[in-house]
Amino acid sequence: MIRKREGFEGQRAIVLPKKILEVCAYTPPVNSLYITDIGFYPRAQYHYRERPTGIAQNVLIYCLEGKGWLKVPGGTFKVDPNEYLIIPADMPHTYWADEETPWTIYWAHFKGVQASYFASLLSRQYKSFVNHAGFLDERIKLFDAMYSNFESGYSLDNLVYSSTSFAYFLTSLSFVEKFTSALHKPDKDVVDISITYMQQHLESMVSLEQLASEVNLSVSHYSSIFRKKTGYSPIVYFNHLKIQHACQYLQFTTLRVNEISSKLGIEDPYYFSRMFTKIMGLSPVEYRNKKQ
Missing domain, CATH: 1.10.10.60 (Homeodomain-like)
Structure with missing residues (x-):
């Protein structure tokens, strides 16, 4: 297997500076939930990451197209389009793009006082690390807005906006039906x-x-x-x-x-x-x- 950790045509990625993360960790309400890294990898052929002891952040990957794989202590799981994987902090893991149809992914690493709660919510109380979340253009626009916000700098206003927006983004994955019905009112019976x-x-x-x-x-x-x-x-x-x-x-x-x-x-x-x-x-x- 050819392995490639980074570098894909059209990729976007931001890693927040250490000093900014220190501000996030001690400043309410940002310290409840905040992004440490965020990015987008289109057709990420040979994308591969292995972390035998895990990392301090929780990892979220949302697969838009193609396929990928996740290996955690509980087993190995395929990740299909419109599915996300969640890896709780400190959990050993490996993930990689499918060789024939590599995934296109939106991803983020996150920490905070409520981070473990969201990780539990997304993983169905740590029982399911890959779950379905149907495509919604509104969700992608929300992610792009968070990314653009970071591009404009790390003011406190920007950090608060990104923190609250990210909580909403995670909620859209956890409660798909509620998020969908709130955006698209069903016909009245x-x-x-x-x-x-x-x-x-x-x-x-x-x-x-x-x-x-x-x-x-x-x-x-x-x-x-x-x-x-x-x-x-x-x-x-x-x-x-x-x-x-x-x-x-x-x-x-x-x-x-x-x-x-x-x-x-x-x-x-x-x-x-x-x-x-x-x-x-x-x-x-x-x-x-x-x-x-």
Whole structure:
């Protein structure tokens, strides 16, 4: 096997100076998590690193294209596109690019008070050192932004920005579905559509039949899927939204209880008060007095 530690066409790499790392180690909030080395290696043919006793930093490599391999005390693992490897500090390891289809990688070494926590999170509590994280353009832009930030110097502002951005970057690998859904809102299902309808008609008394009709479902089918997703019947859920809104009126306005009841489409203020007490555990007047 031909081995090559560094030097790939189009590569980028920054190693933070020792004095800057000392600043990072003792300056909140940077000392919670900070990068010591960062880079990008495209088509890194013959890339090879062997560290029999590990290193003091945690190592993260995100494979964009091609393949590579990781060897740690727990075994040898293949690294495919859209997978990352994580090596905790002080763990003996070897990693290398596949000879036929060498990997293209984004990588970083990191330390800090919370570094071991993130290493545990990324490795599924040190049980899986190679994991999948589907490609997201936003994640790559975040990495590039951190790299460019270092290129502009090591001011405290730059160090804080890179530290907090890197925590977000690691979180995007650990919680892929949450990161994806936060960026790309999924299409609303019938329950979401129904809840939106409820929110737009808090001032009205809406029947179960009306709610089901709005999403073109029978009452029984609608009630079944609504309860399955939310844990509540549609009318109970609707009442919870009304009371949630009532709480805001009580806390932030001087409207009387009967006026709030009327605003929520409930003509009987005594019925409103009973419903409020049942849901909140105290009467509307008691709630207002407590908040004030």
